[in-house]
Amino acid sequence: MGYFSVMAAIPGFFLSSFIFMLLWGVIAPDFGLDKIDYPMAMLITITLWLAVAPLAAVRKKW
Numbered sequence: 001m002g003y004f005s006v007m008a009a010i011p012g013f014f015l016s017s018f019i020f021m022l023l024w025g026v027i028a029p030d031f032g033l034d035k036i037d038y039p040m041a042m043l044i045t046i047t048l049w050l051a052v053a054p055l056a057a058v059r060k061k062w
Contacts, residue, residue: 013049017042 021041028035036044 013042013045016049017045020045 017038018041021036021038024041025035
């Protein structure tokens with residue numbers, strides 16, 4: 001089951017990155033920040049996923 005769970009998460013990762021990039025482009029000018037491109041959005045998304053995954057795993061066991 002673990003392998004198929006990872007395979008199911010792959011499209012979600014790319015979609016999450018794309019949505020993050022779009023939302024950042026809308027919010028960034030209000031704060032005087034530069035827009036980010038898709039590879040940077042992917043880097044930020046994987047960083048957030050790696051930070052949140054252990055918390056989700058602990059929550060699931062409770």
